[in-house]
Amino acid sequence: MAESILQKQLVLGELLDLPSFTNVCKTFVDLYKIGLKVFDQQGTKVVDMKVASGDFCAYMFEGPNGRRLCTETVTHIKVRPLDNLPREDGNIAVRNCFSGLRYLMIPILYEGDLLGRIIFGPFLPDEIGDLGDDLKALEGEFDLRKAKELIDRIRRAPETTVRRIMEHFARIVDVLVFTSHRAMISSQLHIESVTESYREVHEKNKKLTDAMERLQELSRLKSNFLATVSHELRTPLTSVIGYSEMLLAGLAGDLNDEQKDYLKTILEKGESLLRLISSILDLSRIEARGVQLVRKLVSLDDVVQSALESVLPQSLKKNLTLTSNLSPAVQTVTVDGDKLRQCVVNLLSNSVKFTPAGGVIRVDVGPADHAPEAAGPFGSSGYFQIAVTDNGIGIAEDLQPKVFETFFQADSSASREYGGAGLGLSIVKSYVEAHGGEVTVKSEAGKGSTFTLVLPIEPAGTGIALV
Numbered sequence: 001m002a003e004s005i006l007q008k009q010l011v012l013g014e015l016l017d018l019p020s021f022t023n024v025c026k027t028f029v030d031l032y033k034i035g036l037k038v039f040d041q042q043g044t045k046v047v048d049m050k051v052a053s054g055d056f057c058a059y060m061f062e063g064p065n066g067r068r069l070c071t072e073t074v075t076h077i078k079v080r081p082l083d084n085l086p087r088e089d090g091n092i093a094v095r096n097c098f099s100g101l102r103y104l105m106i107p108i109l110y111e112g113d114l115l116g117r118i119i120f121g122p123f124l125p126d127e128i129g130d131l132g133d134d135l136k137a138l139e140g141e142f143d144l145r146k147a148k149e150l151i152d153r154i155r156r157a158p159e160t161t162v163r164r165i166m167e168h169f170a171r172i173v174d175v176l177v178f179t180s181h182r183a184m185i186s187s188q189l190h191i192e193s194v195t196e197s198y199r200e201v202h203e204k205n206k207k208l209t210d211a212m213e214r215l216q217e218l219s220r221l222k223s224n225f226l227a228t229v230s231h232e233l234r235t236p237l238t239s240v241i242g243y244s245e246m247l248l249a250g251l252a253g254d255l256n257d258e259q260k261d262y263l264k265t266i267l268e269k270g271e272s273l274l275r276l277i278s279s280i281l282d283l284s285r286i287e288a289r290g291v292q293l294v295r296k297l298v299s300l301d302d303v304v305q306s307a308l309e310s311v312l313p314q315s316l317k318k319n320l321t322l323t324s325n326l327s328p329a330v331q332t333v334t335v336d337g338d339k340l341r342q343c344v345v346n347l348l349s350n351s352v353k354f355t356p357a358g359g360v361i362r363v364d365v366g367p368a369d370h371a372p373e374a375a376g377p378f379g380s381s382g383y384f385q386i387a388v389t390d391n392g393i394g395i396a397e398d399l400q401p402k403v404f405e406t407f408f409q410a411d412s413s414a415s416r417e418y419g420g421a422g423l424g425l426s427i428v429k430s431y432v433e434a435h436g437g438e439v440t441v442k443s444e445a446g447k448g449s450t451f452t453l454v455l456p457i458e459p460a461g462t463g464i465a466l467v
Helices: 018-032 054-060 064-079 144-151 159-189 191-248 257-289 300-317 337-354 397-402 424-434
Strands: 036-040 045-049 093-096 102-110 113-125 292-294 296-299 321-326 332-335 360-367 383-390 438-444 448-456 464-466
Touching: 018 036, 018 045, 018 159, 018 191, 036 064, 054 064, 054 144, 064 093, 064 102, 064 113, 102 159, 113 159, 159 191, 191 257, 296 300, 296 337, 300 321, 300 337, 300 360, 300 383, 332 337, 332 448, 337 360, 337 383, 337 424, 337 448, 397 438, 424 438, 424 448
Parallel strands: 321 360
Antiparallel strands: 036 045, 036 113, 093 102, 102 113, 292 464, 296 332, 360 383, 383 448, 438 448
């Protein structure tokens, strides 16, 4: 008697539509730039896609010890039971390579059966940031400068981010396995419905392909849109602002009071629109390439005074008092001065916007009273903080955890009193965390708010950093 399909041991390669599955894997690899491998339970390779690791791994294989350690790592991630590997949470197992690179593995389970495993890597965890100790110990066998140059080509990313990507991919695999298994049972046990089943599977595959093509098209449109915004909106808007300033200065003749009022409105709204466009472009660049930092020694007094001057015209319109208090204990720091200034400007702009006429806004700068919770490899010389305090409308306690989310607004109704797109604080959070710092808020509705930036005085390394 032939074995029933219900009793037959499932094989991952027989369940999946390999061309479609390979295309899905390629999309993930192209999008996140991290290598991806899929093996079935017998150790047979289903998918193997590398990203930027070939030259480094080939170099590691040139030495006898490196070849031995590489072989051991490959054997572990390919066939060693995942239960024997260290885990931090959930089903994801971790395997550290002697070089400092890391692999994450998760089993592919279906109805209690182990079908295979998914392997993401290698990638260089943010917390490592350098060659592994075991590789450094082989200095006589390898040129560590060359090894560092090759390993820097491999994707550097926080492990938490790679875990989220991996969990998302595993859910897609679960759906594909589930769908394929049901189709197999249907075709074997109900031969009369083969045609209909094939049509459904074909339709799902077509939808998946159409969805992927649509995503690729949307990605292209997004790039084109940003280029259009940069050229077609920012350039003429800058001209509008410039000509408005020249007209107000009387370069085209005298104006009456009513005409000056109209031009001031045009200038104010134009500058507001230019800031909004710049914020959207900044956020898009952050999402696309991360935050690029150019650290250098800057004066905190220069940063704060420049930020105060930027919001002075708006504060004068509302008769607000701006004060600053800089501690002599921290005068110069090694940061990206332009991005730190933008952070302070964004906080001050919010305070000016949400503080009633006649209010007070204060900037306090000095040594930090604590280090960030996730300080990482930063803060070799301690931390400093910049606190912006106002006596404005404040923020309700239940809304405070959400204020740093992109596009979040406490009042999102069409008739809201205060304008803005909800981007300023999100950009502040990205810039501060890229420095290895944190931003916090303390507020009480009706009594004002204090936003505090805590950053390292001098990081572990200087120069250009991509986070």
